[in-house]
Amino acid sequence: MKPTRASSASPATTGACPHRLLRSRAAVHSDDRSNTLELTTVTLSQTLALVAEVIGIERVSPDANFFDLGGDSLSAAFLSLLLDERLGASVDVFTIYQAEDIHSVHRAAVEK
Numbered sequence: 001m002k003p004t005r006a007s008s009a010s011p012a013t014t015g016a017c018p019h020r021l022l023r024s025r026a027a028v029h030s031d032d033r034s035n036t037l038e039l040t041t042v043t044l045s046q047t048l049a050l051v052a053e054v055i056g057i058e059r060v061s062p063d064a065n066f067f068d069l070g071g072d073s074l075s076a077a078f079l080s081l082l083l084d085e086r087l088g089a090s091v092d093v094f095t096i097y098q099a100e101d102i103h104s105v106h107r108a109a110v111e112k
Helices: 019-028 033-055 073-087 093-098 102-111
Strands: none
Touching (some): 033 073, 033 102, 073 093, 073 102, 093 102
């Protein structure tokens, strides 16, 4: 019996690991400490902008809770995906669930 194409598909061909994710991670990570501090400052505003985009509101305070702002489990998963895809920050959904505020989500993104 001949294997079918579907059974021999690799993650790269199924879309599980898009090349754009790998490029975005490489562009964000740096060993230079001064760049890390600069990215941290920028990333907070980017994190806030992503949360606002995901929830569909104009502004987000770092002290606000994701779920109090109107976030739900699906939007938390989408936020996790966007943080990884756009900023190269790996923050799992459970971290977003447990975070007291958006600043805690940001700290988790920066620490990884």
